[in-house]
């Protein structure tokens with residue numbers, strides 16, 4: 001049974017720095033017929049469970065901790081009994097949504113993501129690339145066997161993710177993309193956090209300029 005990627009779009013809000021925006025997030029589930037990994041948990045547990053079906057969820061992997069990527073992660077964990085994985089550098093963003101040490105209702109993620117870590121699922125592997133810039137703990141997940149990379153909000157069709165808000169940094173995201181994503185083969189399909197797919201090759205010209 002070979003691994004595949006399942007996709008849907010989920011609608012909700014993104015809030016930071018006192019502003020709230022309506023957003024649509026991509027949902028990505030990677031696995032075979034038996035088990036899967038959920039990439040990001042935006043707005044609706046039910047939307048995610050519809051993609052998961054009867055499969056066992058091995059992990060809920062967060063590309064970063066903006067609220068439109070982690071809001072229902074704890075609720076999904078309750079339903080499927082899988083650990084939430086996040087890069088620890090995104091703790092300040094996580095705490096904005098799920099509380100800090102001062103807050104009795106706070107909840108944390110379960111396992112830290114680290115650069116170079118490999119997450120095995122359904123006979124394939126997701127390799128963690130730490131790509132700070134959009135958020136300090138932003139990661140991309142490269143699936144070499146599937147020829148794709150899940151970039152969260154680090155790279156979109158048309159260029160880098162936003163860096164205008166708190167905890168973001170433009171030179172840092174540019175360095176991350178240049179050193180980590182442009183190192184991938186041109187034909188690598190880029191599955192983004194919002195909007196259409198692209199490829200590394202299609203984005204390379206604009207990014208190297």
Ligand SMILES: [Zn+2]
Nearest residue numbers: 064066134153
């Ligand atoms: Zn974001």
